[in-house]
Amino acid sequence: MKLTFKPSPNYRSSQTTTGIMFDLTVCLLAVTVFSVLYYGVNYGASYGLRVVIMMVSAVITSLIVDAIWAKIQKIDIKEGILSSYSWITAMILTLIIQIDVSPYALCVATVIAIVFGKLVFGGFGQNIFNPAAFGAAVIMSSFAATKSADFVTAATPTTTAAAYGWIMNTETFGSYVTQYGGLGKMLLGWYPSSLGSTSAVLIALCGVYLVWRKDIDWRLPVCYIGSVFLITTIIGLIKGAGLWYGVFNVLAGGVMLGGVFMVTDPVTNPVSIPGRIIFAVGCAALTVIIRLKANFPDGVLFSILLMNMMTPAIDKMFDGNQIKNAADFRNKTIICSALLALVSVLVGSTVQAKEVVPEPAAPAAVEGSLGSIDFSANNVEVTEVSNDGKTAVYSCSADGFGLMNNMGAEYGRNEVTVTVDVAKGSVVSVALDNFGDTAGIGDTATSDDALAGYAGKTLNDSVDTVAGATFTSGSVAAMVQAALEAAAK
Amino acid sequence: MSFLTGPMHHHLEGHKDLTAHKDVLILEEPDDLYIPLVNGRASCTPLVQPGDEVKVGTKLGEPVDHWYVPVFSPVSGTVVGVEKRMSAILKPTDHLHIKNDHKGTSVRAFEPFDYESATREEVLEFTKNAGMLGLGGAGFPTFMKYSKPENIDLFIINAVECEPYLTADYRNSMENASLMKAGALALLKLSTAPKGAIAVKEDKHDLIDVLNKTFAGTPIEVKTVKDIYPAGWERTLVYLLTGRRYDRLPAEAGCILNNVSTCIALGDAMINGKPITHKYVTVSGDGVKDPHNVYCPVGTPSATLIKACGGYTAEDCLLIAGGPMMGRAIPNEVFVIGPANNGLTVLQNKEYKTVKCLRCGRCTETCPSGLEPVRINQYEKIKDLDALKKLDIMSCIECGMCTYICPSNIDVTEGIRRAKRYLTLQAKK
Ligand code: SF4
Numbered sequence: 001m002k003l004t005f006k007p008s009p010n011y012r013s014s015q016t017t018t019g020i021m022f023d024l025t026v027c028l029l030a031v032t033v034f035s036v037l038y039y040g041v042n043y044g045a046s047y048g049l050r051v052v053i054m055m056v057s058a059v060i061t062s063l064i065v066d067a068i069w070a071k072i073q074k075i076d077i078k079e080g081i082l083s084s085y086s087w088i089t090a091m092i093l094t095l096i097i098q099i100d101v102s103p104y105a106l107c108v109a110t111v112i113a114i115v116f117g118k119l120v121f122g123g124f125g126q127n128i129f130n131p132a133a134f135g136a137a138v139i140m141s142s143f144a145a146t147k148s149a150d151f152v153t154a155a156t157p158t159t160t161a162a163a164y165g166w167i168m169n170t171e172t173f174g175s176y177v178t179q180y181g182g183l184g185k186m187l188l189g190w191y192p193s194s195l196g197s198t199s200a201v202l203i204a205l206c207g208v209y210l211v212w213r214k215d216i217d218w219r220l221p222v223c224y225i226g227s228v229f230l231i232t233t234i235i236g237l238i239k240g241a242g243l244w245y246g247v248f249n250v251l252a253g254g255v256m257l258g259g260v261f262m263v264t265d266p267v268t269n270p271v272s273i274p275g276r277i278i279f280a281v282g283c284a285a286l287t288v289i290i291r292l293k294a295n296f297p298d299g300v301l302f303s304i305l306l307m308n309m310m311t312p313a314i315d316k317m318f319d320g321n322q323i324k325n326a327a328d329f330r331n332k333t334i335i336c337s338a339l340l341a342l343v344s345v346l347v348g349s350t351v352q353a354k355e356v357v358p359e360p361a362a363p364a365a366v367e368g369s370l371g372s373i374d375f376s377a378n379n380v381e382v383t384e385v386s387n388d389g390k391t392a393v394y395s396c397s398a399d400g401f402g403l404m405n406n407m408g409a410e411y412g413r414n415e416v417t418v419t420v421d422v423a424k425g426s427v428v429s430v431a432l433d434n435f436g437d438t439a440g441i442g443d444t445a446t447s448d449d450a451l452a453g454y455a456g457k458t459l460n461d462s463v464d465t466v467a468g469a470t471f472t473s474g475s476v477a478a479m480v481q482a483a484l485e486a487a488a489k
Numbered sequence: 490m491s492f493l494t495g496p497m498h499h500h501l502e503g504h505k506d507l508t509a510h511k512d513v514l515i516l517e518e519p520d521d522l523y524i525p526l527v528n529g530r531a532s533c534t535p536l537v538q539p540g541d542e543v544k545v546g547t548k549l550g551e552p553v554d555h556w557y558v559p560v561f562s563p564v565s566g567t568v569v570g571v572e573k574r575m576s577a578i579l580k581p582t583d584h585l586h587i588k589n590d591h592k593g594t595s596v597r598a599f600e601p602f603d604y605e606s607a608t609r610e611e612v613l614e615f616t617k618n619a620g621m622l623g624l625g626g627a628g629f630p631t632f633m634k635y636s637k638p639e640n641i642d643l644f645i646i647n648a649v650e651c652e653p654y655l656t657a658d659y660r661n662s663m664e665n666a667s668l669m670k671a672g673a674l675a676l677l678k679l680s681t682a683p684k685g686a687i688a689v690k691e692d693k694h695d696l697i698d699v700l701n702k703t704f705a706g707t708p709i710e711v712k713t714v715k716d717i718y719p720a721g722w723e724r725t726l727v728y729l730l731t732g733r734r735y736d737r738l739p740a741e742a743g744c745i746l747n748n749v750s751t752c753i754a755l756g757d758a759m760i761n762g763k764p765i766t767h768k769y770v771t772v773s774g775d776g777v778k779d780p781h782n783v784y785c786p787v788g789t790p791s792a793t794l795i796k797a798c799g800g801y802t803a804e805d806c807l808l809i810a811g812g813p814m815m816g817r818a819i820p821n822e823v824f825v826i827g828p829a830n831n832g833l834t835v836l837q838n839k840e841y842k843t844v845k846c847l848r849c850g851r852c853t854e855t856c857p858s859g860l861e862p863v864r865i866n867q868y869e870k871i872k873d874l875d876a877l878k879k880l881d882i883m884s885c886i887e888c889g890m891c892t893y894i895c896p897s898n899i900d901v902t903e904g905i906r907r908a909k910r911y912l913t914l915q916a917k918k
């Protein structure tokens with residue numbers, strides 16, 4: 001019989017950190033499954049499989065990194081993995097990137113996120129930056145070129161919104177949002193985006209579950225998402241964008257996913273409650289500013305990374321007895337949050353809407369055989385690059401939507417290189433050299449898929465136009481026509 | 490809970506059913522008793538010599554200073570002498586060894602006392618001579634608390650008993666309601682408050698019924714509080730009942746508090762002329778075979794109580810004087826039950842896997858003192874004196890909540906104790 005001494009208390013709650021991480025894993029898995037379904041059903045099994053491959057390779061990478069780290073630290077490998085929780089980082093990272101990121105880039109980013117985002121700071125609990133956001137930033141800045149052309153989706157709401165300058169009047173918004181099946185559909189999540197941020201409803205359910213399990217502080221998602229909503233609603237009202245604007249900003253892009261899974265990361269947000277509120281409001285304010293001003297596809301990741309840097313200062317601000325300093329802490333919270341939101345509203349309302357409307361129906365109907373259409377309005381120019389009698393290569397340029405409608409200085413000519421089989425009088429390939437129309441709208445007509453559709457076409461064949469991008473389609477068809485005609489001479 | 494702070498309390502699994510509804514085990518009085526000659530903070534000078542015959546109720550010792558809490562004999566028998574024994578605070582302390590003659594002859598320590606006809610000063614004097622002290626664990630002499638009450642508008646009787654496992658106060662109150670009533674009304678008179686409240690956890694329905702009947706027609710009202718920890722701590726209880734917070738003493742919030750077993754003890758002294766000679770002690774936990782409330786004389790060694798409850802269930806146990814949250818684990822069985830002890834918690838020694846702090850802030854949300862245990866631990870590690878001073882560490886009551894709640898199983902409370910020691914040391918320099 002032995003009586004042991006241990007310092008009091010000798011009583012512990014059943015909640016454990018590993019349990020919290022397990023709950024998170026379950027939620028992230030649910031989001032992943034939804035993503036696999038969405039891409040599988042909408043784009044085909046290979047897309048669904050792609051999501052699975054990306055997730056699995058990122059998670060395995062994270063486990064390997066943790067295992068190696070454990071070896072270096074001379075601790076048991078299983079213990080190491082189970083006290084570092086890097087698979088969560090890998091899962092979140094996978095869910096915040098898009099399907100065209102190559103698994104290779106994802107794995108490299110996972111390693112960088114875990115090693116430089118977490119382990120060099122001393123491992124789990126010590127890191128300053130949210131490691132998943134860190135990894136995604138690495139992908140955005142260094143791996144843009146490795147995007148795979150085999151996995152293209154329709155433009156995501158955020159890239160399209162960025163093309164519009166993130167602010168639209170009510171009518172523009174109407175036609176814009178119908179592309180994604182309306183706000184209702186965006187809520188349910190059947191639209192392309194980053195892998196995980198498709199379904200707002202599912203993410204919200206995960207949030208409710210995590211709050212119920214006391215795994216995350218409800219104030220964080222509520223303050224973050226609520227502030228994004230409030231700030232953008234006010235901007236929307238100031239800019240005459242309509243009441244939908246706040247809703248749209250919450251549903252589009254990573255706000256929901258970030259609000260539930262990233263802003264809530266306890267390691268990198270402040271420990272005190274007032275601190276967390278300011279953190280969440282700060283993230284929201286920066287998200288909106290980055291979206292509207294920097295005109296990035298999305299501001300969620302960078303806002304979190306920026307606020308992560310503020311965490312130590314915020315923690316310092318609220319050091320002390322919370323009861324004795326209650327009034328002081330309350331005032332600080334109110335003033336800081338109000339200032340952050342105000343700055344965001346002010347900056348946001350200086351944004352000018354880009355005068356962008358979806359391309360109307362083209363003046364020249366692209367109907368009948370390619371040779372029979374009149375493309376004179378496109379001002380096509382053709383230069384022969386080479387011609388050996390068998391194949392000829394032409395560099396072509398033509399006016400597209402922007403120039404034909406005098407949309408402004410940021411628009412230019414569309415340029416392609418057309419390779420022609422001289423004997424057959426048919427197209428071998430069309431490659432895009434310059435795109436002068438509206439990113440996120442016209443470029444559906446110049447996607448690799450769309451251009452591949454010209455292969456084998458002769459002047460006698462008819463061509464397809466891409467709905468919503470008829471002008472751009474027309475300019476491409478005009479250039480192909482011109483190249484074929486030049487080869488026939 | 491407010492939007493800007495956490496709840497500052499938390500529901501704990503109480504395990505009270507292990508003992509609450511079982512009959513109290515009346516302990517066969519041991520042959521040898523060791524009465525601690527320390528009450529609260531002050532040590533007593535013995536009033537008896539080795540070889541003296543004593544009876545139940547004989548005054549054995551009296552403190553010399555103003556911290557006046559006399560000590561009485563719980564049994565009849567012969568004084569063997571003063572011995573040093575390990576006490577429940579792990580210090581060798583003087584204990585008076587008495588050989589029990591099992592005759593149980595007693596003297597009436599006090600004359601019957603009628604608090605209703607007596608003046609407030611007489612009641613105060615009686616309370617002092619009867620050796621009344623805070624039986625909730627603090628051991629503060631009762632008469633001192635009531636010597637100069639000012640602007641008190643609420644007298645609070647604390648029957649919350651928020652420590653897990655402990656049900657001694659509950660059993661004691663169930664069985665001695667009339668003594669409780671007398672004691673409570675006497676203390677109400679001392680407090681000068683116009684009204685009183687007896688606070689009890691809302692899930693103890695049978696006790697609430699008993700209390701409602703007992704206090705019907707008196708200025709004392711039964712108030713229920715939620716089953717949360719530490720609802721029985723003075724500050725939390727005052728806040729729960731009045732919504733007021735105070736800086737140093739509850740009197741600042743117009744309140745004065747006493748534990749329910751103190752009321753019962755005072756009632757016993759006034760009506761039966763009996764000082765605190767016996768205690769209800771909860772012996773519970775997964776480390777003891779047959780958990781029970783035991784009625785035993787003061788001075789009973791803990792080993793005797795464990796034996797009476799069937800012994801240990803495992804080879805490696807923690808023997809805790811008090812409840813598992815604030816009680817101390819004592820690595821021996823020699824310590825005895827003192828007047829302020831009301832429980833022994835025996836738990837099987839389990840290892841908890843500790844991982845790194847994930848900065849979840851749960852300790853901050855639940856700390857009843859409004860501290861930030863995670864920050865204190867952080868700064869304690871790097872010994873940042875200035876930062877530690879800002880964190881108001883001395884307000885920590887070592888309630889244990891931060892360790893309890895920590896999902897990473899860190900000994901957070903122990904880190905705060907280290908910080909306290911460090912600060913005290915630095916202050917001395
Ligand atoms: S032990 Fe101290 S710091 Fe920890 S919760 Fe209790 S009062 Fe707060």
Ligand code: SF4
Pocket residue numbers: 271845846847848849850851852853862863891894895896897898899901
């Ligand atoms: S409860 Fe534990 S893990 Fe959470 S902040 Fe406090 S010490 Fe860290």
